Amino acid sequence: MGKTTFSVRFWAIKTYKGTRVTTHTVRWIVDGREWKEPFRTLAHAESFRAQLMTAARQGEAFSIATGRPISWQREETVLTWFTFTLSYVEAKWRYAAPNHRRGIAEALIDATEALLTKENGAPDTAIRRAALRWAYSERVRDTTEPPRDLAMALKWLETNTVPMTAFEEPGKGALLTRGVLDRISRTKDGRTAAANTANRKRMSLNNAMEYAVEIGALPSNPLKAVKWVKPRTLTSVDPRVVINVEQARRFLAAVQRRGTQGPRMKAFFGLMYFAALRPEEVVDLRLEHLVNLPENGWGEMRLTHAEPRAGSRWTNSGKVRERRALKHRAEGETRGVPIHPELSAMLREHIQEFGTGANGRIFIGPRGGLMTDRAYLKVFHEARADAFTTTEGGSPLMAVPYDLRHACVSTWLNAGVPAPQVAEWAGHSVNVLLRVYAKCIHGQQGEAMRRIWDATKS
Missing domain, CATH: 1.10.443.10 (Intergrase catalytic core)
Structure with a gap:
């Protein structure tokens, strides 16, 4: 059943009049966390809010994982991966920077593709991914109506991703988790993804699983139960990209x-x-x-x-x-x-x-x-x-604009500017600066070898 609480509060219905549609959103707080449910008509919104309030007045416990009265769980489907991800995105949205939001969405889209319960009748891959991008943007989801093809894909996703309880099943849970890790390690066309990309997505998924534990949707983080070798990432700038x-x-x-x-x-x-x-x-x-x-x-x-x-x-x-x-x-x-x-x-x-x-x-x-x-x-x-x-x-020399920044920092370091000063100007920590630009510091090898010779010669 998961964790429950009697701490429930209700807010007034929020009405948003967009250019094409009007949305009436029911908002309530369960154990300190806000939940929202949008409706197209005020009557439906008021009816839903009244049902929630009736359950609270009657002393019924609410599920921390779903935000609904526990009696509703007997009538509703179990918490699926897709429903959980919508909850997770909503919880992270206001605290995440735009690029972080996009990174979360990219990781969840890939993971969802590995957690479908069937392929028959599934929307086209491009449509399905577009529908997920729409769903994982809270700003878009709260202010616009999805196009018809995306709406159909979203409806299909509601009932065709694995239940969260599947991660707890002996044997099956580990296979699902490995499938997810394998998927985020590949691009859409099956090629091996860049190591930085795969590791960044794994960090997002790990955070999502920790959130699932936090709200009682999972007893433990399934990613921690699977041994997975992280791809090695390039941590320093390639000297070949640095221009003079x-x-x-x-x-x-x-x-x-x-x-x-x-x-x-x-x-x-x-x-x-x-x-x-x-x-x-x-x-x-x-x-x-x-x-x-x-x-x-x-x-x-x-x-x-x-x-x-x-x-x-x-x-x-x-x-x-x-x-x-x-x-x-x-x-x-x-x-x-x-x-x-x-x-x-x-x-x-x-x-x-x-x-x-x-x-x-x-x-x-x-x-x-x-x-x-x-x-x-x-x-x-x-x-x-x-x-x-x-x-x-034809070489890697200054392949992207960011390499101009690399060239500048390398020039400062090779000119003998102290690392703390370079770090301050460049907006780095000293540790990151020296790790990232270690291979771009030239002209000191000869002096180093002379000192070693002086220390070891008879």
Whole structure:
């Protein structure tokens, strides 16, 4: 039966009038946790709420796992994996960053594919995955009606995933768990997934299983009962991706030559190479962040926020990007970064030629909108092909924009800047900095070998 409680409270019905549908949501609290049930008509919502309140007034215990009176469980189906995942997503939503929400959804979608009870009559794989993406976005689920094909897939999923009790069955539970781990270790087309991706999904699933234990849906975490070798992940930057300053200047010159868009992006990429900014930090850069931008010598910037791209489905606002605190930092924390004289000149020229957008935003599109990923990635790859030789272009050298940041941090370290200072400028801890960039620190091997020779020679 699972854990039960008599601690139940009720809120007023919440009505949301969307552009296409009106939703009436019944909300109640069971043992400190909020539950919600949406209805299309107010009458149905009021009837459902009245039934819950009647059960509470009659002194009936409520299930912590389902949020319903325990008498209803005899009439309802057991808690299925799909129903549980909806509960888990709802519990995590308000506390998770948009990209974390997306990561949770990706892990649950893969796991669900390994926990179907039958294939006959199943919706097409693409439709099924689209339906799950719709269901795992609380913002979308609470404000829109699913398209007809997705609604049918969701209805099928309600009754065709394994019950949570299946994880407890001797033998079967371990097989199910191994099936889930195998699925998250592969891509949609069956190829071996990147180690970082597989491990990230496993972390999300482990958290989901811990939540299942917490609410009484499972007696223990099934992932901990299965021996599974985690894929080895690449923890340090490959030195082959790091460009030198001559290559960087070639690349930035090629960016400048890319039609009308290129000149808008020279300083954009310059900030990654000369200041080690992450792409989401460059996107958010405002005039107020440039504390000092002199005509000669070093300047200074102080970053306050970043705008990572998560996708409109996963943000609270429904926009592709959402402004957040700096990575690995609490809300309100800032980060100072020096502005290289060459970068200072780029920024002054950029502001003089293109001005700024709303709220002093420095990088904007031709029509004043946000600089999009599609736009800057197109210029990046075209400029890379233009700037590099055939040999360089066919190598891993600066394959993605983030490699410009890697090059900057590597340059600082190889220039002899103390690791704590580099870590502060780059927004890393010292431990992570030295682990990630260990293979990119050059020029010290000769001195090390000389010292060993001096210590061992007779």
